[in-house]
Amino acid sequence: MTEERKYWVPALEKADRVLSVVSLEPGKYKLIDLSRQLAINKSSMFSLLHTLETLNWVKKGADDTYSLGEAIAVLGSSLVKQFDLNDRFQSEAAGARDRLQETIQLARRIEDHILYLGKVEALTPVRLQSEPGMRLPAHTTALGKVMLAQLPEAEWKRLYPERALTMQTPNTIGDREKLFQQLRQIRQQGFALDDQESVVGFRCVAAPIYNIVGDTIASVSCSMPLHQWEQKAADTKREIVDLAKRLSGLN
Structure with a gap:
């Protein structure tokens, strides 16, 4: 066989x-x-x-x-929308990239991982290693955490049955109870931060993208070196939250 x-x-x-x-x-x-x-x-x-x-x-x-039957039409429509979202992301994210001079990324969640879907890269000497098609543990990234935060808490426990979590860097959240506590805060504030949890030396902010019925379908983020974050944190949070709203069709 x-x-x-x-x-x-x-x-x-x-x-x-x-x-x-x-x-x-x-x-x-x-x-x-x-x-x-x-x-x-x-x-x-x-x-x-x-x-x-x-x-x-x-x-x-x-x-x-x-x-x-109708279920096939729904699946086909979802597939088309997936490509539409990437097209809209490429267009909308270009402006945010130019204003921030930093790379913008798009991802969706698959169980306890994220899948990168798109990337609009800034012309900077420092390049992010993440590329469309790459997967990372959701709890190690702002992109993943902001999507996890939208799920019912029972789903968190299903996705993370063990207390200990995989460590990507020394800053990664390694305890599920600490993760759950942060997810509750993320749900309230509407964005997630990654403080060197995925890549040492980088910080990131991400916001969720919703479909027409309010389900989270993806997220967008901006990552940058620590020295840039100190200067751009407030503007970056605002840009990413606004970009996610535009991609959700809420503006």
Whole structure:
């Protein structure tokens, strides 16, 4: 067995095949047609279609043929919005970068990590190592902490079942109770700070980006060397909070 097939789920593969056929010719195939087309027995096909229909991934018409359901449209819309957000970030963040002369970054949360999505880099001698596609533990970054702060406290405990946390630098919060205490403060103030917790010698501020129903979908940040932070802290906080609001569509 190849490594990529080691954890394979055959039912998901079959569902993917069903969705592929239905998407190419919606309203054409009935259960028996899909069974023959994909060489899946009728009993298994019935279970697949029943589950997909219940989940709104497919819908059955009056003539018993199948088309894609509303859940697929929602997922597709979310994917488009993800790219729209990155495009808007590139445009909106350029102004903040020019005013601050510092690099601006965009990330989203995946469980207890963050994934960098975008970066608008300032022309400075000091370059940040983070790049789109890179992941870091959420609790070590302002980007991650500001997104964690928006979650219910029960979710914090699920994400961090152990008291001890991974240390990225000597300044990283290593105790989950201290992290939870800081997250409560972040939730109230609307932004998060990173004091050399991810990279020694750098401070960072981040603010959350919300969707239309108020869920946190991403965050933006600005990081800079300590000597620059002393001069720019107030302006940087204001710029990042304002940028996050613009990207949330709140302004």
